[in-house]
Amino acid sequence: MVNTEFGRTVRRWRDRVTPEAVGLPGGGTRRAAGLRREELALLAGISVDYVTRLEQGRAAHPSEQVVEALGRALRLSGAEREHLFQVAGLVPPGRGTVPAHITPGVHRLVDRLSGTPVAVYDAAWTLLLANPLYAALLGDPSGWRGNERNGVWRNFVGPGSRVRHTPRERRAFEATLVADLRATASRYPTDRRLGQLIEDLCANSVRFAELWESGAVARHDASRKIIDHPQVGAVTLDCDVLSVAGGDLRIMVYTAEPGTEDAERVALLGVLGTQALVE
Template structure:
């Protein structure tokens, strides 16, 4: 156990409390708030601890907080993964391992997706659940706004019963699937306590012999770019590089469809972009 830095812990708790609005944590706004953010008693209530104990933490005194207390404070204050790790370190504790893939989409990534006006792109977590997408991506993954979170699984669609056997005749399709399964296995090893990821793997092992065969090969590795050829019902034949960009701080992947400059696919993407912007 490292040293508890009481003053730094106290300052960190105060600043994190001040940035939150009551509505963000399911509390009423009220009418007599003299300072921004949550009140101390509200944080204590959300974290399941006494107000006196929380006040002592913010004042840089009191006992060494346990790991259970730190985890409760991280949940109450809606800390990000990096903030949670920092909280544990200044409290003299080793940060806990992540229990599941990061599913929170940062504002910066949302802005980046929107700025890629002529390039289809979408963001997935380490289990290949689609988290966010831009307007051009909807032409390939569909309009997912009506699909509940937790049901936007690329891997489930890839190995679903509706996929015809002829689809697997393309070696690039098989390579794409193989590298996806290898990346999924790597995530499965990083997050052994994530029930959603475990349930997805169990489901696919029972439903898809092809997934089961690839899973049994025990290949582990991050996704690599691959060339995709798509006979799109509206845009015609398309060819582009499917580039997978890793987002280290959240363990997410930004998947981008990159056409060859000057190609008919780039022209098709540009026409669609002009149409959706008009």
């Protein structure tokens, strides 16, 4: 039975991943050889109950998004990721699909930048991975689902972000973001998920629809940004977007000038995490 084999595969690979390897605290008495189910659920952004049902073969037909998220959480290689799709009864995403696989090397890079806010996005600006400091700075994404994880959607339809923009900057940012998404769509014209995202954006945002119809094509570039954080106040940081050769991923990195108040605020966020300050 496909789902039974899928569950056994997830459990076997969960047992080999230590908490320390994925940036979680270890130690203490642990019944699991590797990650606990709740830890895997946290990393993959799905419920513990669903992980349990998948491993026990009681959940039928996991979606592509769930399989992809589990693959990232389990730090799978390309061949292992392909196998996970196959035992789930799915065809692994092909060349015409926006890549979402994060290689072990990129995972290690993010792990080593624990003192820097870092996130990994795909070419359509869907958030794939965020380290704890990024979550503390920009908001905890662990509860985001579906289009909520897409940066274009959040800026045009959702709650936006903590980045401060003047009206002029906001218009320019929106235009560049749409143009960048158009460039991605031209590279992946048969990606159904990307096509649905664009259709949803056009249906839910007049501003996006107008910009999309303009036909401009460009890339979203990095810049110096001011983040209005609800606890530590305004933080001015340099935002750089690094491209992963061959993977079409974007690694977004926020850095502060050493010795400044902004650097101190980032360090404070490293202590606070995503918790709110208590008076």
